[in-house]
Amino acid sequence: MPRAKVQRKSTSIDMTAMxxxxxxxxxxxxxxxxxxxxxPLNITTPTSTYKIPxxxxxxxxxxxxxxxxxxxxxxxxxxxxxxxxxxxQYKISFTPQERERFGVIQSFGxxxxxxxxxxxxxxxxxxxxxxxxxxxxxxxxxxxxAAWILNSRQAVADLHQQAMRVSIKxxxxxxxxxxxxxxxxxxxxxINKFSLITSTEGGAQ
Amino acid sequence: xAELDTSGGGKKGGGKVRTKKANTKVDLTAMVDLAFLLxxxxxxTTSLSKPIAMDIAKPDKDEKNETRLELRASQTMTILxxxxxKVAWYMGEAGKSQPTVEGFGDxxxxxxxxxxxxxxxxxxxxxxxxxxVIKPTSGSKYKNFVDIMDELNIAKITAAPAIDDVxxxxxxxAFLKGQGLL
Numbered sequence: 001m002p003r004a005k006v007q008r009k010s011t012s013i014d015m016t017a018m019x020x021x022x023x024x025x026x027x028x029x030x031x032x033x034x035x036x037x038x039x040p041l042n043i044t045t046p047t048s049t050y051k052i053p054x055x056x057x058x059x060x061x062x063x064x065x066x067x068x069x070x071x072x073x074x075x076x077x078x079x080x081x082x083x084x085x086x087x088x089q090y091k092i093s094f095t096p097q098e099r100e101r102f103g104v105i106q107s108f109g110x111x112x113x114x115x116x117x118x119x120x121x122x123x124x125x126x127x128x129x130x131x132x133x134x135x136x137x138x139x140x141x142x143x144x145x146a147a148w149i150l151n152s153r154q155a156v157a158d159l160h161q162q163a164m165r166v167s168i169k170x171x172x173x174x175x176x177x178x179x180x181x182x183x184x185x186x187x188x189x190x191i192n193k194f195s196l197i198t199s200t201e202g203g204a205q
Numbered sequence: 206x207a208e209l210d211t212s213g214g215g216k217k218g219g220g221k222v223r224t225k226k227a228n229t230k231v232d233l234t235a236m237v238d239l240a241f242l243l244x245x246x247x248x249x250t251t252s253l254s255k256p257i258a259m260d261i262a263k264p265d266k267d268e269k270n271e272t273r274l275e276l277r278a279s280q281t282m283t284i285l286x287x288x289x290x291k292v293a294w295y296m297g298e299a300g301k302s303q304p305t306v307e308g309f310g311d312x313x314x315x316x317x318x319x320x321x322x323x324x325x326x327x328x329x330x331x332x333x334x335x336x337x338v339i340k341p342t343s344g345s346k347y348k349n350f351v352d353i354m355d356e357l358n359i360a361k362i363t364a365a366p367a368i369d370d371v372x373x374x375x376x377x378x379a380f381l382k383g384q385g386l387l
Contacts, residue, residue, distance in 0.1 A: 047351075049358060050358060173346055176343065180370055183263065
């Protein structure tokens with residue numbers, strides 16, 4: 001009589017489906033992850049324990065560092081509409097191509113007079129090297145920052161029917177009077193509420 | 206993972222010589238491991254790189270608006286932000302009590318102690334809690350300002366802090382100058 005054989009089963013599992021799913025997810029996360037924008041001013045934000053995330057739309061970002069201020073407003077349509085209003089105010093005309101290119105430029109710190117030249121440069125690396133970025137003029141005689149903020153607030157109100165939020169991204173080692181000067185410009189426009197961008201606290205003190 | 210070839214288990218002694226088929230299966234375990242590792246990385250970095258905002262409300266600067274909020278001296282703590290990451294604080298009115306100079310490591314204890322003192326004084330009345338006035342001076346850094354707002358958040362000061370960088374009194378300036386902090 002032959003011995004009853006125990007059926008031996010394979011211990012390996014078919015990984016193909018799992019592999020498919022995991023790579024699908026991986027592709028999704030890679031595509032949705034936005035590359036961190038390099039900061040032209042090399043800002044180190046102070047840390048805090050606050051947990052409120054910054055909204056992505058209808059927000060302007062003022063970067064303060066090295067005594068200079070850079071400006072960015074979120075959204076391509078808003079950027080282009082803001083540029084139109086600025087062009088009208090400062091009597092500078094921009095071509096449709098220049099408008100289109102300005103729509104994808106990140107944080108910038110150039111006076112409006114050299115903005116045309118700044119836009120015409122091929123890419124961000126060339127723009128950083130050009131030496132045109134001297135910060136947006138903020139002195140009371142030539143307050144272009146106030147004009148930028150005011151025009152983008154109007155653009156946001158026209159296009160999105162929303163109130164624009166203002167956020168300040170300041171370098172931790174910046175002197176308080178520099179920040180105060182920018183805040184005073186905001187307060188002149190009756191913006192009394194704004195957000196300070198901070199990074200999450202690493203370890204408890 | 207080790208693969209056990211159990212294919213020919215059932216039949217034995219068939220007589221026919223079979224050509225052995227090569228196993229076409231590839232071990233995907235390592236690949237799946239790697240994929241999940243990368244998924245975890247991207248998931249965490251997308252959600253963690255979101256910048257965090259601290260909302261600040263400053264008093265309206267309208268010249269016409271002359272109504273000023275009166276604060277009780279006994280529930281007011283004024284914090285002066287000075288040079289070299291130092292703070293000076295005092296309770297009550299300016300010039301009447303000597304300010305205490307501290308670093309940022311100790312200010313939390315002082316805020317909590319004062320909060321408790323005020324709460325005890327008014328019998329835990331929720332309407333009469335500690336009110337903090339923050340006066341950043343010209344010697345302070347932006348970081349100091351963010352830090353002190355954060356300390357107030359940690360200490361759960363419910364009354365909105367007053368941020369006053371305009372009305373720094375002569376007594377306060379003189380004190381900070383005397384300490385070499387301005």
